Amino acid sequence: MRLVVALAFAGVAFTAGAATPAQEKAFVDTYRKAYEAKDDKTLASLLYIKGADPAAVAFYKMMMGAEAGSKITAIDLVEITPEDRKRIDSMQSPDGKPAKLVLPPAKKLVIESETKTANSSSSGKSEIFVGEADGKLYILVPAK
Numbered sequence: 001m002r003l004v005v006a007l008a009f010a011g012v013a014f015t016a017g018a019a020t021p022a023q024e025k026a027f028v029d030t031y032r033k034a035y036e037a038k039d040d041k042t043l044a045s046l047l048y049i050k051g052a053d054p055a056a057v058a059f060y061k062m063m064m065g066a067e068a069g070s071k072i073t074a075i076d077l078v079e080i081t082p083e084d085r086k087r088i089d090s091m092q093s094p095d096g097k098p099a100k101l102v103l104p105p106a107k108k109l110v111i112e113s114e115t116k117t118a119n120s121s122s123s124g125k126s127e128i129f130v131g132e133a134d135g136k137l138y139i140l141v142p143a144k
Contacts, residue, residue, distance in 0.1 A: 018106060019137050024077050027130070027137040031075065031109065038069040048131060048138030051102045053093070056142040067126070070113035077107045077130060084108060088129065091142065099142040103131035109139070 019027070027046075034042035043064045049057050080088075084105075093099040109128045115121065129140045 019132055019135075023135075023137060024107075028075055028077055028109070031111075032072050035064075035068045035111070035113075036070070036072060038065075040065045040068065043068060046137075046139050048102050048133060048140055050133075051143050052141045053099075053144045056093070056099075060139070060141050067113070067124075070115045070124075072111060073114050073123070074110075074112040076110055078110055080105055080108055080129075084129075093142060101129060101131065101140040102143045103133055103138070103140055105129035105131050105140055106137075 030042065031046060033039070034046070040061070044061050047057060047060055088101065088105060091099045091101070107130050109130050110125070111128070112123065112125045114123045130137050131140045132138070
């Protein structure tokens with residue numbers, strides 16, 4: 001019974017600090033605008049790097065820069081599923097060692113994009129875990 005009460009209080013504490021819908025919308029809008037404009041500086045500012053592995057930060061910046069510039073066809077912050085929790089709990093760094101995120105993820109950003117050229121078109125979908133620190137949402141990267 002105590003465990004149930006403790007978990008209930010933990011849930012209340014977590015939601016009390018949760019981002020507001022207006023903050024979530026601003027985060028999504030900022031990401032979309034920076035992504036479509038290929039604004040690497042703004043995209044990098046969305047990363048939470050305190051305590052992060054410098055190699056992971058460099059990798060995230062490189063990947064965001066490489067993917068940016070496409071047209072976003074859908075973007076949304078969604079709840080983390082039990083399957084996501086399993087992925088988070090079993091994360092590995094590129095060298096195969098166990099890894100964890102710098103902050104607990106609160107949601108995930110799901111992005112669907114499309115690139116068209118004169119000769120071809122392609123589409124993709126990505127998911128990025130998002131957390132909150134100091135009243136602001138950030139893209140999470142693995143810790144050192």
